[in-house]
Amino acid sequence: MAENNSGLTKGLLIGLLTGGAIGAVLALLYAPKSGKELRADIREKTGDLMDDAEQALKEAKNRAGEIMSEAKNRSEQLISEAKRKAGTLLDDADKILTDARQKVGPIVEEGGKVVGAVKAGVEAFKEERRRS
Numbered sequence: 001m002a003e004n005n006s007g008l009t010k011g012l013l014i015g016l017l018t019g020g021a022i023g024a025v026l027a028l029l030y031a032p033k034s035g036k037e038l039r040a041d042i043r044e045k046t047g048d049l050m051d052d053a054e055q056a057l058k059e060a061k062n063r064a065g066e067i068m069s070e071a072k073n074r075s076e077q078l079i080s081e082a083k084r085k086a087g088t089l090l091d092d093a094d095k096i097l098t099d100a101r102q103k104v105g106p107i108v109e110e111g112g113k114v115v116g117a118v119k120a121g122v123e124a125f126k127e128e129r130r131r132s
Helices: 002-030 033-132
Strands: none
Touching: 002 033
16 A cells, blocks of 8 residues: 555656646746746756756665665565474474384384294294104
C-alpha cells in the first residue's frame, strides 16, 4: 500500500513539474516583454526547473538506497531464519535416527544370535550327515 502511495506521489510530482514548466514557458512567450527580458526569464525558469529536477533526482536516489537497505536487511533475516529452521530439522532428524538405532540395536543383536544358532544347527546337521 505504501508503494502505491509512493508511485502516486512520484507521478503527481512529475506531472506538477512538467505542467509547471509548460505553463511557465507559455506564460513567458505570451507576456509582453522584450526579447532580452524574455530570454533572461526563460534562463531563470530553466535554472529553477533544473534545480527542482536535481532535487527530485536526489530524493529518488535516497529512496532507492533506503529500499535497497531494507531489502538487504529482510533477505539477511530470511537467510538467518532458514538456517535456524534447517538446523532444527537436522537436529530432529539426528534424534530420530539415534532413537531408531537404539530401538533396532537389540533386535539386530537377537537376530545375530538366531543366525549363529542357525549356523550351528546347519553345521550339526552336516556333521550328522557325514557320520551316517
